[in-house]
Amino acid sequence: AQSVAQPEDQxxxxxxxxxxxxxxxxxxxxxxxxxxxxxxxxxxxFLLKYITGDNxxxxxYGFEAEFxxxxxxxxxxxxxxxxxxxxxxxxxxxxxxxxxGGNKLTFGTGTQLKVEL
Amino acid sequence: DAGITQSPRHKVTETGTPxxxxxxxxxxxxxxxxYRQDPGHGLxxxxxxxxxxxxxxxxxxxxxxxxxxxTEDFLLTLESATSSQTSVYFxxxxxxxxxxxxxxxxxxxxxRLTVL
Numbered sequence: 001a002q003s004v005a006q007p008e009d010q011x012x013x014x015x016x017x018x019x020x021x022x023x024x025x026x027x028x029x030x031x032x033x034x035x036x037x038x039x040x041x042x043x044x045x046f047l048l049k050y051i052t053g054d055n056x057x058x059x060x061y062g063f064e065a066e067f068x069x070x071x072x073x074x075x076x077x078x079x080x081x082x083x084x085x086x087x088x089x090x091x092x093x094x095x096x097x098x099x100x101g102g103n104k105l106t107f108g109t110g111t112q113l114k115v116e117l
Numbered sequence: 118d119a120g121i122t123q124s125p126r127h128k129v130t131e132t133g134t135p136x137x138x139x140x141x142x143x144x145x146x147x148x149x150x151x152y153r154q155d156p157g158h159g160l161x162x163x164x165x166x167x168x169x170x171x172x173x174x175x176x177x178x179x180x181x182x183x184x185x186x187x188t189e190d191f192l193l194t195l196e197s198a199t200s201s202q203t204s205v206y207f208x209x210x211x212x213x214x215x216x217x218x219x220x221x222x223x224x225x226x227x228x229r230l231t232v233l
Contacts, residue, residue: 044222109159
């Protein structure tokens with residue numbers, strides 16, 4: 001079985017400061033890792049993913065994430081937060097070795113990011 | 118947003134009644150999914166489809182059935198709704214997993230269902 005843990009329900013950060021949203025995962029085989037963002041009353045939007053290659057992946061809106069195999073983590077980061085980044089962020093994992101493959105995502109419970117002036 | 122339309126967007130129903138939610142896409146994607154979103158649980162996969170008449174169960178499929186008679190439509194049916202099925206339901210679409218877009222799902226706006 002595959003699973004994702006997002007240990008923080010909410011992260012607060014001041015605008016202009018760096019932000020980190022944490023994610024750890026568990027999966028049999030090679031992990032595919034994803035971050036999605038959800039704005040109020042909307043569906044989720046894809047931000048970035050790690051499939052293979054460079055451990056640091058860059059995505060939309062200046063976000064990046066680092067895959068750490070030894071710590072089974074995939075933390076989301078941004079060097080300078082904006083108020084408009086305030087949203088609900090979901091980490092997700094899949095694996096090519098399971099039925100449904102890379103598209104069968106298991107999501108974490110989400111982390112609410114609040115960026116304040 | 119990708120061309121995904123969910124209907125109805127809001128529904129209130131009573132325990133024991135059947136409910137059908139519809140997802141319609143104009144993107145010609147082969148894969149379609151139904152998720153439910155609940156506080157403290159994130160999103161959980163109910164059923165998915167990898168082609169017309171080809172469907173499979175997700176992690177929370179009990180009490181739900183699906184049908185896909187054509188590429189653009191994926192229906193989710195609650196045969197006899199229960200209060201535990203009160204949730205926000207999201208449809209998603211994607212390319213097949215063996216493509217470079219693996220894991221990149223496009224989500225609809227959601228359907229909020231309340232079962233009294």
